[in-house]
Amino acid sequence: MKSLFDTSTYNEVIMRLNNLTPQSQRKWGKMDVAQMLAHSIEAFKVPLSKKKLPRVFIGRLLGWIIKSKLYNDIPWKQNLPTSPAFIIKDQRIFETEKKKLYELIEAFYTTGPDGISKHPHPFFGSFTSDQWGKSMYKHLDHHFQQFGV
Numbered sequence: 001m002k003s004l005f006d007t008s009t010y011n012e013v014i015m016r017l018n019n020l021t022p023q024s025q026r027k028w029g030k031m032d033v034a035q036m037l038a039h040s041i042e043a044f045k046v047p048l049s050k051k052k053l054p055r056v057f058i059g060r061l062l063g064w065i066i067k068s069k070l071y072n073d074i075p076w077k078q079n080l081p082t083s084p085a086f087i088i089k090d091q092r093i094f095e096t097e098k099k100k101l102y103e104l105i106e107a108f109y110t111t112g113p114d115g116i117s118k119h120p121h122p123f124f125g126s127f128t129s130d131q132w133g134k135s136m137y138k139h140l141d142h143h144f145q146q147f148g149v
Helices: 007-018 033-048 057-070 094-111 129-146
Strands: none
Touching: 007 094, 007 129, 033 094, 033 129, 057 129
16 A cells, blocks of 8 residues: 655655646546545645544544555545535635645655654544555545546
C-alpha cells in the first residue's frame, strides 16, 4: 500500500491533483470536483489537527471493525457513506479549493510521520503514522479515480 509520506507517492498525488480541472466530471457520487476538493481538505484537517477532536459514539462501537479498510490494498467501493462533517453541499470555487488542498497535502508530507497528530480519529480511533500515511493516500486515490485522474 502506498503512503503519502513516500516522496514518489507524494509526487504522484501532486501530479494527479494538477490534472484536475474545473471541467473534471465525476464517474460516480454526488459531489462536483470543487466539492470533492473541499471534502478532501476536511479529511486532512484530522491528522494535521493540534487538538483532540471529539469521538463519535457510533465510531467507538463500530469504527474498529472497518478501520483496516482505510489503509489496506483493497480499493474502496463507490458511493460509500461519509461522516456528515465531511459532506460538502454548497458550491465551492475550484481554484481556491485546489490551492488549499495542495497546501494541506504538502503540510502532511513535510510534517512527516513524527509530526502527525497522536489524537484519535473521531470515528476510527487511534492510528499509527504508517496507517495515517496509507489512509490519506487511499482517500485521495479514491476521489482522484472518481474524477478520472
